Amino acid sequence: MIRLLxxxxxxxCFAWYCFLRTNGVPIKKGKKGFLYILAFSTFVLGFFALMIQVTHQA
Structure with a gap:
């Protein structure tokens, strides 16, 4: 499961792009949404990486 994150x-980002195209919003105006998505995804991936390190038993 982790390998698919x-x-x-x-x-x-694809869903956000489809939403923007459906509502006729230019990509430049939706750029902030892409940044939020990338920041959120980085946080989630970092959290899971940290949890793997914390719970890894030698």
Whole structure:
């Protein structure tokens, strides 16, 4: 499951792009949304990486 987390930002950005196109919003105006998606995805991936390190038993 963890190995598939790289798909999270790809799918969210694609969904955001589809939302912008459907509502006729230019990509330049929706740029902030892409940044939020990337920041959120980085946080989630970092959290899971940290949890793997914390719970890893030698």
């Amino acid at each position: 790289f798909l999270l930002p790809i799918l969210l």
